[in-house]
Amino acid sequence: MSATNDLSSILTDANWTMYQICTNEPVSAPPVLAPPVMRESQLSNTQFAADFLGSLKWYQMAPQCWTKQNVLEWISYHVEESKFDASMLNMTNCSMDGSVLCQLSRETLVSIFGSLGERMYQSLQEQKAKYGTDDLNTTYDLLNNLFDEFPDFLSVSGGEEFKLLKTVIVPEDKTNDSSVSADRLNMGGALTPSSDNGYESGSTSPDSLDSSHSRGMLSLLNPSSPEYGGSDSDPELSDLQFSFSAKEFIKAEQGELKACKRSRGRPRKLSRGSEYFIEAKKNKHNPRGAHLWEFIRDILIHPEQNNGLMRWEDRREGVFKFLKSEAVAQLWGQKKKNSSMTYEKLSRAMRYYYKREILERVDGRRLVYKFGKNSSGWKLGEVGVGM
């Protein structure tokens, strides 16, 4: 079977497993596994050694040593873990062994896997570090500079529909040819050799941008805001290491949650230890994180980058309108690492701002809000950007 077919199969199964609503089956997480016991006498046995290596999972060895199958399993794991819609992947880009994978730049991974690419890049760095081959400081620096390097992510051709990361797509027919859906949302162009990073994406198609939009969007967070740390929590992700037992727990708990009908109110999200992996850790430099209204404000004050998501209706009065409400919600969700964010939920949070006078009501106009007296950073005098 070809690697492409392998992945297709793996990912189809992954999505199917992930998106079945009422099953109790948690998606597979890397378990705490001891490597197969190997007797000393067996060490000299070449076949045994080969078998032994072949029996190892990706999380049991350095990424440089991964086989194509290991790489596919690694991809599959992240697809499952993040509820990524695998149908978006151009699977021809996924056929590589660990040595090739390790040469891919973060940008390339992002171009292939969209929003998942960052996490995968982090995972790769962590795995390298775990096996003593990486410099965490390098990772830190790379992550720290992440947004600076993506100034053009929002530069999509005018009128282009903003393409969202469809994180939850339940296949109607499990047996469907995945290439059809892959074509529908082809994530990346063909990989082409690059002198610097080994490989880089040759794609400049807007289709390949996808969640990269959000990265661009996040990059425009107002650095002047005292409550914005700029890069959110990313730099500290380099400190993260896999905690397989914790992840196993997460999966089990997610499975349990899916198994029963949601109760009223916010559901329990993830257990302790899970945030260690799933949730970005709090950034010491960004103790409070970004608030929703600041996120909205920062989209508005960078019209050149907001890609038609929102616009000012009355700049002086602070009146603004959502043009692509669900897209903004998805961006917000991506920022908060919540793939199920919707405009409905976002708007509820917006309505809470009325009472605090961060926003004022604008009656009779759909999708229109107005900044209130307790908001700041949007007025022309406060922002050094002419609008």
Place this chain on the structure above:
DNA sequence: CGGTTTTTTCCTGCTT
């Protein structure tokens, strides 16, 4: 660790 704040989730009813 407990209290507070902010956000998320769900819901019902209403309006456009």
Place this chain on the structure above:
DNA sequence: GAAGCAGGAAAAAACC
């Protein structure tokens, strides 16, 4: 009927 608005309720998560 769909989409959006309004706001109560409950709870998670972040903060203090």
